Amino acid sequence: MPPARKRKIRLIVALSAAVLLACALVVTSLGASSEAVTPSDLATARAGVAYQLTGKVQAGSVRATDSGVDFRVRDRNGTTTVPVTYSGAVPDPFRDGREVIVTVRKQRDTFVGEPNSLITKCPSKFTEDATRRS
Amino acid sequence: MATVGRALLILALAVAAYGIFASIYGARSGRPDWVVSGRRAVYAIAALVTGAFAILEVAFLRSDFTFATVAAHSSTTTPTFYRAAAAWSSQEGSLLLWLWLLSLWASLVLFLTRRTLRRVAPYATAVLLGFAAFFTGLLVFLETPFGLSAVVPLEGNGLNPLLRHPSMTIHPPMLYSGYTLFAIPFAFAVGALITRQVGAADWIRSTRRFALAAWFFLGIGILLGARWSYAELGWGGYWAWDPVENASLLPWLTGTAFLHSLMLQEKRGMLKIWNVSLVLATGILAVLGTFLVRSGILDSIHAFGASTLGVPFVILIGLLVASSIGLVVWRREALRSENKLDSPLSREAIFLANNLVLVAMAFIVFWGTFWPLIAEAITGTRRALGPPWFDRYTVPLAIVLVLLSGIGPVIAWRRATPSNARRNFLVPGLVALGAGALLAAFGAADKPLALAMFVCGAFVVGSVGQEFWRGVGVRRAMTGQGPLGALVSLVARNRRRYGGYLVHVGMAVLFIGVAASTAFNAARDIRMAPGQSVRVGGYDFTYVKPTSAISTTSSGELEKISFGAVVDVRRDGTKITTLRPERGYFPSLDGEGLGAIGRFFEGEATSEIGLKAGMRRDLWTAMTPDIRGLLPTIREGDRVFKAAGGKLSPEVQARALGAALTGLVNRYVTDPPPATFRIITSPLVTWIWLGAIVVFIGALIAMWPGGDAARRRVRAGYAARVAQDLAREDLARV
Numbered sequence: 021m022p023p024a025r026k027r028k029i030r031l032i033v034a035l036s037a038a039v040l041l042a043c044a045l046v047v048t049s050l051g052a053s054s055e056a057v058t059p060s061d062l063a064t065a066r067a068g069v070a071y072q073l074t075g076k077v078q079a080g081s082v083r084a085t086d087s088g089v090d091f092r093v094r095d096r097n098g099t100t101t102v103p104v105t106y107s108g109a110v111p112d113p114f115r116d117g118r119e120v121i122v123t124v125r126k127q128r129d130t131f132v133g134e135p136n137s138l139i140t141k142c143p144s145k146f147t148e149d150a151t152r153r154s
Numbered sequence: 155m156a157t158v159g160r161a162l163l164i165l166a167l168a169v170a171a172y173g174i175f176a177s178i179y180g181a182r183s184g185r186p187d188w189v190v191s192g193r194r195a196v197y198a199i200a201a202l203v204t205g206a207f208a209i210l211e212v213a214f215l216r217s218d219f220t221f222a223t224v225a226a227h228s229s230t231t232t233p234t235f236y237r238a239a240a241a242w243s244s245q246e247g248s249l250l251l252w253l254w255l256l257s258l259w260a261s262l263v264l265f266l267t268r269r270t271l272r273r274v275a276p277y278a279t280a281v282l283l284g285f286a287a288f289f290t291g292l293l294v295f296l297e298t299p300f301g302l303s304a305v306v307p308l309e310g311n312g313l314n315p316l317l318r319h320p321s322m323t324i325h326p327p328m329l330y331s332g333y334t335l336f337a338i339p340f341a342f343a344v345g346a347l348i349t350r351q352v353g354a355a356d357w358i359r360s361t362r363r364f365a366l367a368a369w370f371f372l373g374i375g376i377l378l379g380a381r382w383s384y385a386e387l388g389w390g391g392y393w394a395w396d397p398v399e400n401a402s403l404l405p406w407l408t409g410t411a412f413l414h415s416l417m418l419q420e421k422r423g424m425l426k427i428w429n430v431s432l433v434l435a436t437g438i439l440a441v442l443g444t445f446l447v448r449s450g451i452l453d454s455i456h457a458f459g460a461s462t463l464g465v466p467f468v469i470l471i472g473l474l475v476a477s478s479i480g481l482v483v484w485r486r487e488a489l490r491s492e493n494k495l496d497s498p499l500s501r502e503a504i505f506l507a508n509n510l511v512l513v514a515m516a517f518i519v520f521w522g523t524f525w526p527l528i529a530e531a532i533t534g535t536r537r538a539l540g541p542p543w544f545d546r547y548t549v550p551l552a553i554v555l556v557l558l559s560g561i562g563p564v565i566a567w568r569r570a571t572p573s574n575a576r577r578n579f580l581v582p583g584l585v586a587l588g589a590g591a592l593l594a595a596f597g598a599a600d601k602p603l604a605l606a607m608f609v610c611g612a613f614v615v616g617s618v619g620q621e622f623w624r625g626v627g628v629r630r631a632m633t634g635q636g637p638l639g640a641l642v643s644l645v646a647r648n649r650r651r652y653g654g655y656l657v658h659v660g661m662a663v664l665f666i667g668v669a670a671s672t673a674f675n676a677a678r679d680i681r682m683a684p685g686q687s688v689r690v691g692g693y694d695f696t697y698v699k700p701t702s703a704i705s706t707t708s709s710g711e712l713e714k715i716s717f718g719a720v721v722d723v724r725r726d727g728t729k730i731t732t733l734r735p736e737r738g739y740f741p742s743l744d745g746e747g748l749g750a751i752g753r754f755f756e757g758e759a760t761s762e763i764g765l766k767a768g769m770r771r772d773l774w775t776a777m778t779p780d781i782r783g784l785l786p787t788i789r790e791g792d793r794v795f796k797a798a799g800g801k802l803s804p805e806v807q808a809r810a811l812g813a814a815l816t817g818l819v820n821r822y823v824t825d826p827p828p829a830t831f832r833i834i835t836s837p838l839v840t841w842i843w844l845g846a847i848v849v850f851i852g853a854l855i856a857m858w859p860g861g862d863a864a865r866r867r868v869r870a871g872y873a874a875r876v877a878q879d880l881a882r883e884d885l886a887r888v
Contacts, residue, residue, distance in 0.1 A: 046532065049525055052546075053537035056526055072538040084782050086681060088830070108679035109778055109832040112316055112388045112760050123540070135679070137540075139394065 054123060059093050060100040065126045073104070073124045073131065079116040093120060106133035113140040156221055156300040159209040163294050166202040166253075169195050170287035174280045181276035181349075189276045193264050196279060199286050200257035207241075207254045210299050214241045219310055222301040223247055229312035231707045239323035240313040245448065245463075246299035248326060252444065253289040255327070256334040259364070260286070263338050267360050274357050277345035278338075285337050288470055296462050315714070315740045315758045321382035325375055329402060332372025333440040336405055338364040339412075340437025343430050347481040352426060352488050358416050363857055365416075365433075368440075369409045370853045376402050377846045388761030388776040390677065390834040392842070395544040400523040401443035404516050408436040411512035414505050414562075421567075423492030424502065427482065428509070430489060434478040439516075441471055446523075497569040504565055508558045511551050518547045545672075553606050556665050559658040560586075560614035563621050578620075585616030604673035607665055614662035618655045625652070649855050656852025664845030670838035671772075677835075681780075683828040684719075691835030693730065693773060696722040700779075700826035701734065702819035704812075714738045715754050715815060717779040717822050719829060721764060733764030735777040735831070749792025750811055751818065755781065767840050774834040783827045787818065 054070040055061075065071060073093055078101050081092035088107040094100060096119065104124060114120065119141035124131035173195025180188030210221070214237050219225040227247070228240040241247040260282040267275055293299065316322075339361045346357045379399065380392040393399065412432035418424045445467035482489070495502055521528070522539045529537035564578040589612035590605065598605045622641070629640035645652040676691030687696040701718040718736030722729065742748055742757030766773040791814050795807075802810065 045521060046528075049521070049539060049543070050529070050533070050537070052543040053525060053529060053539045056536035056538040084780055086780075088679075109388065109776065109830050112386075113758070115759070116756075136389075139396070 058095050058098075058100075059102040060095050060098060062102050062126075062131065063100075065131070067126045069125065070134070071124055071131075072121060073102070074121050075119070077114070077116055077118050077120055082114075082116060089114075093122070103130045104133055105130050106138055108135050110138055111140045114138070155209050155213065155218075156302055159206045159300040160294070160298060162202045162206040162209070163290055163298075163300070166199045166206070167287060167290040167294055169198050169202065170283045170290055173199070173283040174287065177276040177280040177283065181273070181280075186272075189272075189279075192276060192279050192283070193268065196257065196260050196264055196283060196286075199283070199290075200261040203250070203254045203257045203290075206300075207250055210241050210247060210250060211238060214238060217310065219306050219308075220302055221299075222303045223299050225303050225307050225310040227311065227313060229310040231709070231711055231713065232310075232313045233318070233708070236313050236318050236323065239317075241299075242326045243313060243317055244299070246293065246297040246301075248330070249289060249293055249297055249448075250299050251326065252330050252334060253286060253293065255330050256282070256285055256289065256337060259331070259335050259338060260341075263361065263364055271342070271345075271351075271357055271360055273349045274342055274345035274351050277348045278341040281341035281344050282337060285341075288466070292463060292466060296466070315738065315760045316386060319382050319386045321378040321385070325378040325382065327375075328371050328378060329375030332368050332370075332375055332402075333405070333444060335364050335368030335371060336409060336436050336440040338368070339433045340440075343433040343437075344477075344481060347430065347485045350485060350488050352430065352485060358420060358429075362413075362416060363859075365409060365413060366853060366857050369406065369413060370850065370857065372402065372406045372409070373846070373853070374850060376406060377843075381843065384839070385763060385765070386760070388763065388832070390763075390774050390776070390832060390836075392839075395522065395541045397523045398443075398447050400519045401439075401446040403519055404523075405436045405439040405443060407512050407516040407519070408432055408439060411509045411516075412436060414512075415509050418502055418505055422502065424495075425506070425509075426489040426491060427486065431478075431482055432509075432513075434474075434482070438471060438474045438478065441467070441474065445471060499565070499570040499575070501562060501565050501567045504558055504562045508555065508562065511555045511558065515548055515551045515555070518551070519544070549603055549607075552665060552668075553603065553610055556607065556610040556614060556662055559661060560610065560617040563655055563658065564617045578617075581620045582613050582616030585619075586610070586613035588612075601673040604669040607669035611662040611666040614658055618659050621655055622652070645855060649858055653852045653854070653856030653858075656855060657849050658852075660845045660848030660850075660852055662845070663848060664842050667838045667841030667843075667845055671836045671842070675834060675836040677833070679830060679832050681828050681830050684826050688831075688833065690833045691771075692725060693835055694724045695733075695775065695831070695833050696724070697829070697831070698722050698732075700823050700829075701736070702822040704815055704819055705738075712741065712812070712815070714740045715819060716762070717781070717819075717829075718762070719764075719777050719779075719831075721775055721831070723766065723773055731766040731773065733766060733773065733775050735764035735775045736762040737778055738762060749789070750795040751788050751791040751814055754815075755788060769838075769840055771835060771837045772839040774836060776832045777829045779822070779829040780827045783825075784818065784822065787821065791818070 054072045056072045056074060057065075059073070059075050062071065062073065075093040075095055078092035078094045081090075081101070083090045085105075088105070089110055090103065090105050092101040092103050104122060106122065121139045121141075123134040123137035125134070126132075173192045175192075176188045176195060177192030180186065180190075180192055210223075212218075213221045213224050214228050215234065217224065217228060217230045217232075217237070223241075223244045223246055227244045228237050232240060242251045260279075264275065264279060264282075271278075342357045342361045346352050351357060376399075379402070383394070384390065384392040412429055415425050415429050415432065419426055419429050445464075448463045448467065495506070497503065522544050525539050526536045529535065560582060561579075564582065566574050566578075570578075586609045590609040593599075593605060593608050598608060622644070625644045626637060626640045629635060629644045630637065633640065633643070635643060678688065678690045680688045682688065682697040684697050684699050687694050689695075698720040701716075701720060703716045703718075705713045705716065707713045716736045716738045718734055721733040721735065723731050723733060738760045739754045740758045740760070742753045748756050761776040761778075764775045764777075795811070795814075798807075798810075
């Protein structure tokens with residue numbers, strides 16, 4: 021077989037394999053991923069479905085409970101909030117106003133966080149400083 | 155001084171623009187004086203940025219709150235050691251650190267290569283200056299570290315307590331050193347492609363040490379981040395597959411790949427397209443890592459919030475990707491391999507397989523990291539992948555990678571014959587099988603993936619151990635040295651090879667630690683009152699009694715209130731250790747309306763973990779006290795202090811506050827509320843840190859300038875003198 025033809029066949033095989041792998045990866049990723057949402061997206065949330073909720077902890081909403089903590093998450097740049105019930109220890113940086121990411125499922129009127137899924141934005145990364153600049 | 159700092163940055167930007175022009179003009183016109191001038195522009199930028207960085211550091215050390223960034227990220231109560239590091243906890247300070255490190259490393263490499271790579275270096279200089287101009291531009295136009303406070307506050311916000319950890323002070327400089335050092339092979343690869351010098355391995359040889367240094371520093375940065383997470387963040391993990399963590403891993407993986415495949419190009423002239431593509435991809439991924447932290451494009455716990463830096467970074471990355479692809483396609487003919495793979499059973503084939511696995515891992519991590527954006531493009535909805543998805547793909551790949559790192563050192567170059575395969579693989583194979591059988595008998599068979607990692611790790615230790623054993627034997631036979639002397643001289647004579655072997659062993663140990671601590675850990679969140687116990691991983695944890703304390707700074711100011719616990723750990727009735735986890739409450743500086751006592755419970759709270767680390771198992775605990783019972787007392791205290799506001803002198807107010815807080819902490823001990831404990835027993839976590847230390851020792855040995863380089867320099871100097879003498883004789887004859 022001429023080398024040029026051999027190279028072409030090799031390229032086609034490699035590209036086909038890459039396309040197949042990419043398709044498989046898309047399918048498995050879609051199956052394994054949860055929808056990333058903000059509080060306002062959760063107005064139409066379905067019970068039992070996992071959502072990755074992102075937003076800020078509503079000021080004054082954090083209430084310690086016997087099993088963990090109840091709080092509300094609001095849109096990063098909005099006012100819509102949703103209640104979250106979380107069991108277990110919360111990360112150190114967790115407090116009012118912090119950005120959080122938590123995997124939740126709707127149960128009646130609240131959203132229940134999956135254990136160990138609550139993460140709070142690293143506090144080193146503030147951009148909105150209290151101090152104004154000239 | 156802020157004006158001076160800003161002026162230095164503007165000057166650096168002008169010098170960078172001049173340097174780019176001088177380097178390219180010098181290279182195109184064949185004017186070495188312009189090339190030299192371009193190189194000196196890099197030195198000048200290093201000096202200017204050093205000046206700017208020094209001004210910022212001094213401002214932080216002096217708590218000069220006229221600088222807005224100092225007021226936002228430091229305070230007079232921040233310990234001096236952490237005040238110096240607070241400079242890079244801000245967006246603008248960390249960008250300046252990036253630029254400073256880039257200018258220093260670029261100056262070093264251009265100084266070392268000033269007499270070599272004459273055709274490639276000017277273009278590399280222009281690329282490095284391009285990076286410098288980009289970051290200087292960001293600092294001048296978008297995120298200046300020299301902005302002034304509109305109203306100079308008496309006290310700053312302070313460095314976040316969570317960042318007051320030694321790992322966090324070193325972590326960013328290490329990470330940024332890695333990122334900026336990866337810009338160097340990138341720049342030289344671009345230069346080599348433009349000048350068509352891709353065949354000559356000189357640019358690889360000259361920049362290989364910098365690539366290794368990049369890998370080394372980035373690796374240390376990643377490990378320090380993991381260690382901080384484990385020891386400080388109160389969740390007990392060391393890796394969470396967060397986008398920003400992943401972004402640092404990506405260039406490290408592709409960098410590991412090209413450090414291996416460059417050897418094939420050096421030795422056999424193979425994989426040139428692959429190598430140059432990996433070098434370029436690694437440089438781009440290093441910029442991508444910086445971009446991900448700053449753009450807010452992906453939801454990450456570590457990313458800076460929404461900023462104005464996203465668009466410039468997207469333009470830069472787009473430009474880098476397009477020009478890299480264009481250059482590789484343009485020079486594809488010159489990049490053809492000089493040799494082909496002789497056999498799939500050869501060291502070349504193992505290197506290639508190792509590269510494929512590393513690139514596959516990088517691709518998986520990239521895919522998972524950017525999946526929210528990919529999913530949005532496909533389905534219109536953002537979706538996110540969690541750690542189980544990453545583990546599903548990366549764990550099997552990591553097992554194969556460890557196995558290959560054991561095969562690589564012992565398999566023959568070009569073609570392995572049955573006899574040399576038998577000779578080289580018998581001992582490591584037996585070690586691996588023996589370890590596997592032993593561990594399976596002790597219950598590891600329940601976790602097949604972990605067992606596979608243990609077996610592969612044992613194989614690596616066996617194969618590398620065999621190489622050292624044989625090498626020492628040969629040295630002893632040749633020189634008559636003792637075993638230790640022979641070992642030292644063996645490593646000293648071939649640092650790159652034996653340093654690399656140590657890196658393999660360290661990685662195997664590290665992966666064994668990861669596999670064991672992931673597969674066999676036991677964790678539990680439990681609410682306990684004093685006297686209660688819980689069994690986790692076969693250990694009994696008893697909450698014996700509460701503790702409390704008030705900490706003051708060196709200047710005598712109240713720093714934090716700590717509520718803690720004494721936790722007794724027993725196994726089968728025998729006392730193992732006592733753990734003392736704590737929760738520290740730092741006062742909030744956020745609002746005016748907070749009470750004198752209440753502000754301690756509205757600010758940052760950090761966990762001081764209770765940890766008993768061991769070679770076999772770590773016993774880890776963090777606690778969060780339920781302070782709801784204390785809130786009425788705190789509110790009452792706040793009301794009293796508010797009512798007395800202005801009527802008491804500051805000294806009396808401070809004494810009264812001290813007495814109130816003392817009463818509060820005493821009450822916590824005498825009438826302790828329950829607390830939520832996170833308790834983890836995790837085997838072999840210490841192996842991760844020990845493995846990393848071995849990796850870095852091996853990398854240092856491999857990087858250290860060896861006898862070979864010195865000999866090459868002597869030979870090159872001698873050749874130059876001979877050439878000069880011959881030229882003089884020719885001239886005399888003429």
